Amino acid sequence: MPVLLPESNSFTPMLLLMTQAKTTLTIRDVAKAAGVSVSTVSRVLNDKDDVSTETYEKVQGVIAELGYTSSLAATSMRSRRTNVIGILVVDMGDPFSLELFKGIGRAIRGTEYDLIVYSSGRIASNTELGWERRHLSRLDGSITDGMIVVTPTTNELTLISPLVAIDPHDDNIFPAVISSNREGASAVMDYLISLGHRRIGYIAGRPGLLSTTHRQQGYQEALQRAGLPIEPALIQSGDYTRETGFHCAQALLTLPDPPTAIFAANDQSALGVIDAVHEAGLSIPDDVSVVGFDNIPQAARAIPALTTVDQSVSEMGYVATNMLFKLIHGSSLDYQIYQVPIQLVIRESCRSIQ
Amino acid sequence: MPVLLPESNSFTPMLLLMTQAKTTLTIRDVAKAAGVSVSTVSRVLNDKDDVSTETYEKVQGVIAELGYTSSLAATSMRSRRTNVIGILVVDMGDPFSLELFKGIGRAIRGTEYDLIVYSSGRIASNTELGWERRHLSRLDGSITDGMIVVTPTTNELTLISPLVAIDPHDDNIFPAVISSNREGASAVMDYLISLGHRRIGYIAGRPGLLSTTHRQQGYQEALQRAGLPIEPALIQSGDYTRETGFHCAQALLTLPDPPTAIFAANDQSALGVIDAVHEAGLSIPDDVSVVGFDNIPQAARAIPALTTVDQSVSEMGYVATNMLFKLIHGSSLDYQIYQVPIQLVIRESCRSIQ
DNA sequence: GTGAAAGCGCTAACAC
């Protein structure tokens, strides 16, 4: 509900035009004001050492006085180095990206680098193959010194500056930071199995996503390692939503031989499981143990009294940024692929059987 | 803990160099390949109508084949219109910015605009006066068609393209989106007072922040409106943290005549209040009613069974973006200042007195 | 130590 304040009556951008009147301040303006040539100003801007102290200070004074800043566009075009790193994301608002930003923000703080997050509104072009490549080349080699890309396919990317991929879904040739979906799911299963559970229900993620596949792989691998059977009836195909989690859990609970534990592939479906357990008049963990998995610590921890798997996506952002710094700087990497560790947050939602 | 995968042994950027070998693809390459002039390619790129269908398709074919994308830097420099809007934030990772991104992402989705979030790592320059201006002019008038700025001071900003300010702390002359801190706090108090509470404790925010001042104003105004006294003993100076919230609440609860309700200025201090109430062996709401305030719905709602004030920062981002679109498009604004509505989420944490 | 001038990739006159 828009609140119209007094001053807002039929606003026309008058004031705005006033403040916009000023034309862009260029290096020529600074040169003119300082009584030197543009090249001298450029030298001062880039801290070249062949400028006399006297001139340097005079120019710096003028720059400060005028409040001049070089245009990113012009600088980018002319020189390789911009001190800007870029992040390419599909959707600015999704939790994964947001979590990533935290880590990237942390990594960049205190450095001399600036950060540009680039995201396109044209959804059509985002589903279309090759959008990453197109957006990438818009920044790469001009505005940014290096890029972090959150995209499933990196194979077809060709670029000029260093790149670090976040959770690539192909055999990528770039340095990358990857999730521990399989390992995390395995760890959950090992834990449940160690508690004595033998029949463990699984609520899978949205079909088609790699996280779904990997988490389910972890589930199955752990069973196999423990010599337990993989029962199709215990595996419900979910979609990472609470509603579906609810229905899947109901299906599991009404099985002739219901599982003693349920493992949900993300926080939302875990919530659905909790709903279903309560609706069935059962209690956690007395009747059934419940575990959830999530990328984002806060999401997982927001569910009280539920054992969860944390896997910090923000850590992925942090590591990726530091890898990129190294690449830009020309140093060799400590690892080409970094797998973020997982953490099992154990609460009272699981009960030991016997 | 870094996980070194097999392929990561002493990695040197060999592969990378290979993929980086390709030099930037320019408009000239496309022109050459299509057998036309650069201006024709430019015309095709910008969908000018004076190109023959034949030529148009030939050029488009080459563009697609080569995977060419125009350089943002070059385009920005030459033409006013880039179809990119920029957001300037101090800290990429703070909850306020992240929440804003959600709304901005939502607003931009499906439009023809791209989004650039700009943030600087140089913390020193961020505390320094005028950083906004410097960063702004780096993008403004070159890369972006308009900007959204999250900064307390907007007075000294001069720019070329439209600007929308988020929660400016000065008498700004730009279109802005502002918080409802005062109104929200007032609404909470009206609610508590309507329940019959007369002695309401307040845990203030971090001194120096405008949100702190405004929320406290709301607290005091509501008391005055109701003809109730403002008792200094009931107002604790907090800092938006859980720990301080805890200590402040303890102080309130051990008063000779303790309040029947406590209003915490944010979600964290509300958590501290809950801790203190429980530690004192008291219960909510039987012994004391508790309310929390927060900008971010999720934060406030994450506290179970606590009445909270929501004020969606993401909504601020959404509205700001749409205001900016209008400005860029040259349309007049519906309002120059938009105040985001607040919402009281009432749960069982408050008890009616008498 | 400083200036003049070329040109980065692109767009927008202006020719033809």
Next chain:
DNA sequence: GTGTTAGCGCTTTCAC
């Protein structure tokens, strides 16, 4: 309809 050309603001030789 299409090509030629002059810059946008900047960095970087190359003179002086």
